[in-house]
Amino acid sequence: MREHGGNLDTAMQRFGGRIEDWIDLSTGINRQPYPVGVIEQSAWTALPSRSEIEELHEAARQTYATQAPLLAMAGAQAAIQCLPSLSRKGRARILAPTYNEYAGVLSSAGWDVAEVTNLDALAGADLAIVVNPNNPDGRRHERADLLALLPCVGRLIIDESFADALTQLSLAPEAAGRGGLLVLRSFGKFYGLAGLRLGFVLGAEGDIATLSAMAGPWPVSGAAIAVGRRALLDREWASATTARLGHDCVRLDAQATAQGWRLIGGTPLFRLYDVGDALAAQDKLARGRIWSRVFSGQPGWLRLGLPGDEAEWSRLASALAR
Template identity: 60%
Template sequence: MRDHGGNIDTAMARFGGTDWIDLSTGINRSPYPVSDIPMSDWTMLPTRTAMSDTVQAARVAYHTKAPMLATAGAQAAIQMIPRLTRPGCARVLGPTYNEHAAALRAAGWQVQEVTHLDQLDGADLAVVVNPNNPDGQSFAPAALRALADRTRLVVDESFCDPYPDLSLAPDAGQHGLIVLRSFGKFYGLAGLRLGFVVGSSEDIAQLSDMAGPWPVSGAALRIGTQALKDQDWAQSTIARLQRDTAQADGLAQSAGWTILGGTALFRLYHTPDAKAAQNRLARHQIWSRIFPYSDHWLRLGLPGSAAEWQRLADALHDAGSVV
C-alpha cells in the first residue's frame, strides 16, 4: 500500500476513540452544502445531458473552452493517462503526490523523480503538480507553457482552485498538454469522487473510451454542476481559507514549528520530530500527515469549525511542550 493521508481508520485502530478530526488531507472541512438529491439520480443511469451540463459548468469555473472529461476524481485520470501513449521515459517533479509515479510504473514507464523544473526537459512525459503537494511550491504558467511546447506535459491542479491565475486549463486544448482538476478537495466533497481532465480533443477522446459510458454517478454530476456554478460560495471560501492559513501558521509557530509552505487547503511544517508530533496530536484525536522521506515534515489540513480550531490549539500547545 502506498503512503497517503486520509487513513483515519489506521489512527482509530492505533490510538482508539471515534471523535477524530482528520487533518491528514487537504480536503476542505467546511464543505459545499449539498441539497436533496432526487431519487432518479440513484436509480437511473447518468444521462449524457447531465454529463454535458457538469462539464460545461466546469469549463466556466476553470475558464477554459478546451475538451474536457469528468472522471471519478482526478485519481481516475492519473491511472488512465499512462496508457495514452507507448511507455517511455517519464519524469515527475518531486517530492509530490506519489500516485503519479506509481501509475506510470504500473503501466510500464521508466520513471525518474527530479527536483527542478528544467530537469523535466527531454522526457517522453513530464508531470508537475501545481501548486505542489505537500510543499505548496508553484510554477508560473508561462514556464509551464514553454515546457509543454517541448515535452508532453501533465499538470495536476488538484489544489489550484484558490489560485486561478496559476491554472493552465485555458491552454489545455493544445496538443501535448493535459490538465487535471479535483472537485472534492476545494469543495470538501472528496467522497463524491469527481474530477476533470482537460486536454486536446485526441487525448480526451482516448480517455473517454477508457473511462467508459458512465464514469461519474448521477448524484456527483448534479452536485458538481450546482457547486461549480456557485461562484459566490467559491469566492467567500477562498477568502476564508486565506484567513485560516494565517491562523494555522500562528498556532504552529507557537508550538515551535517552522513554516515550510503549503496551500490554502493545507500547511507544511518543519518539526523537531514529525513522528513524535503526530503521536502527540493523535492523543487529542487529531490526525496529521507525515512522510516516509522526512523525519521532520508534518502536514496539516485546516479545521472546519470553531470547536475544531480550539482542539487544534490545545493539541499544538501540548505538542509544542514536548517536541
Template identity: 60%
Template sequence: MTRDHGGNIDAAIAHYGGSDWIDLSTGINRAPYPIPPLPPEAWTQLPTQTAKQALLDAARLAYGSKAPILATAGAQAAIQMIPRLSAPARARVLAPTYNEHAACLRAAGWRVEEVSRFNQLDGADLAIVVNPNNPDGKSYSPEDLLNLSAKVDRLVVDESFADAQAPLSLAARAGENGLIVLRSFGKFYGLAGVRLGFVLGAQSDIAALDAMAGPWPVNGAALHIGTLALADQSWAHATTTRLRAECQQADALAEAAGWLPLGGTELFRLFETPDAETAQARLARHQIWSRIFPYSNRWLRLGLPAGQAEWARLTQALVP
C-alpha cells in the same frame, strides 16, 4: 517511493483508540459545499448525456476553459488512465509530490525518474508537474509551464489544489503542445466522497481517455452536485477568503508550538518539526490526525480545522 496517503483515519483509531477524531491528514476542505436535495433520478436512473453535458459546461465556466474536457471518478481516475495514452517510455516527475503519479506510471511500464529541479524535466516523453504542489505548495508560472510543454512530448499539470489560485491555472491552454490539465472537485468543495474530477486536453487525448473510462464514469449524484457547486461562484469566493485567513491562523499556531511553516496551499499547511513522528503522536493524543512522509523525518502536513470547536482542539494540542 511508498504509496502512502492521508485519510487513513482507521489506522489512527486502531493504534490510538477513541472515536472523536478530527482528520487533518488530507487536503480536503472540512467545511464542505452544502449538498442540496437530490432528485430521485440521480439514484434510480443511469446518468444521462444531458446531465453529463450540464456538468461539463459548469466545469468549463468555473475553470475558464473551452478545451475538450472529460469528467472522471476523481482526478485519481485520470492519473491511472493517462499512462495508457501512449506506449511506455521515459517519464519524469517533479518530486516530492503526490505519489500516485509515479506509481501509476511504473505500474503501466514506464521508466520513471523523480527529479527535484524544474529544468530536469526537459526532454521527457511524459513530464508531470503538480501545481501548486502537494505537500509544499510550490508553484510555477503558466509561462514557465507552457515553455516546458514545448520541450517534452507530453506535459501533465495536476491542478488539484488550484481552485483558490486561478491565476496559476492552465486550463484555458489545455491541449496546446499536448498539454493535459487535471482538476479535482472533491478537495476544494470538501466532497471527496462523490469521486469527481476533470481532465482537459487535446481532442484526441480526451477521446482516448473517454473510451477508457467507459459509458458511465461519474455517478448521477456527482453529476447533480458538481453542476450546482461549480456554478456557485459566490460560495467559491467566500470559501477562498475564509481559507486564506485560516492558513495564517494555522501557521501562527504552529510557530507558537516551535514548528517552522514551510508553505502549503489554501487547503493544507506544511511544517518542519524537530521530529515528525513525535509531532504526529502529540496531535494524536488529542485525537487529531496529521500526515507525515516517508521521505522526511521532520515534515508534517495539516489540513485546516472547521469551526470553533475543532480550532480549539488544535490550539490546545499545539499551545497548551
C-alpha cells in the same frame, strides 16, 4: 501500499477511539464542505444521460474559464490511472517530491520513471508531470514557465488538484488547442466532498476522446453530476470559501509558529511544517484525537489541513498546548 493522508484506520489502531471522535487534518480536504442540499431521486435511480454529463462539462468550463475539451471522471485519481495507456511506454519524469501515485502508477505499467527536482530536468521526457501548486510543499510555477516546457516533452501533465483558490496559476484557460497538454482538476478537495469521487481532465480533443473511451459511457454517477454542477456554478460560495481559507491559513501558521514549528509551504487547503520530530508531533496531536500527515522520507515534515468550525480550532489549540 503507497502513503496517503486520510488513513484514520491507522490512527484508531494506534491511539483508539471511534471514527467520529477524530478530526482528520491529514488530508487537504476542505472541512467546511459545500452544502449539498436536496438531490433529486432520479440522480440515484436513473443512468446518467449524455445531456446531463454535458451540462456538468459546461459548468466545469465556466468555472475553470476554458473552452478546452474536457471529461468528468471519478476523481483526478481516475485520470492518473489512465495516463500509462495514453501512449507507448517511455521515459516519465516527475517533478518531486510530490503526490506519490504518479510514480507508482507509471512504474507498475512498465514506464521508465525518474523523479527530478527542477523544471529544466523534465526536458526530453516522453511524459512530464508537474503538480501546481505542489503537494505537499505548495511549490508554485508560473504559467509561462510551464507552457515553455511543451515543445520539450512528448506530453505534459499539469495536476491542479489544489488550484481552486489560486486561479492565477491555472493552465485550464490555455488548454484549448494545445496538443500534448493535459490539465487535471480535482473537485472533492476544495468543495470538501472527496467521497463524491469527481474530477476533470482537460486537453486536446484526441486525448480527451481516448480517455473518454477508457472511462466508458458513465464515467461519473448521477449524484456526482447533480452535486458537481450545482457547486461549480455557485461562484458566491467559492469566493467566500477562498477568502475564509486565506484567513485560516494565517491563523494556523500563527499557532504552528508558537510551537516553534517552521513553515515550509502549503496551499490554501493545507500547510507543511518542519517540526523537528514529526512522529512525536503526530503522537502529541493524536492524543487529542487529531490526525496529521507525516512522510517516511522526511522525518521532520508534518502536514496539517485546516480545521473547520470553531470547535475544531479549539480542539487543535488544546492538543497543541498539551
